[in-house]
Amino acid sequence: MKLTFWNRSLLLRLVLAALGGFLILVLVIVRQGYGIHVPYLAAVLSGVALGWLEPRKGWILAVFQVVVLWLAYTLFLDDSLKNDLSAFSLYGSLGLILVGGLLGGVLKRNVV
DSSP: OOOOSSOHHHHHHHHHHHHHHHHHHHHHHHTTTTOSHHHHHHHHHHHHHHHHHOTTTHHHHHHHHHHHHHHHHHHHSOTTTOOHHHHHHHHHHHHHHHHHHHHHHHHHHHHO
């Protein structure tokens, strides 16, 4: 059996990464008046989960989720919902997803 880089489980987890990106976007918008803590927490947990699911290829899932989140924010959001706090939450979440993906992959490889 030949193992390929793009296998079925990775493609299914890409869908999970896209759903997580949309969830974080909703948290950025809904919680925009209250602070950055909830979107940041969701971003870290989402990134760690992606790294844990795919310890060797989790970086692809994290980058995909970052791209989905940024594209959904810039293309599908009204300008009335975009303000300084939501932009700060968005760009902070992008970095936290990448760091969380790295952290989750390292934890899975070294702990389990």
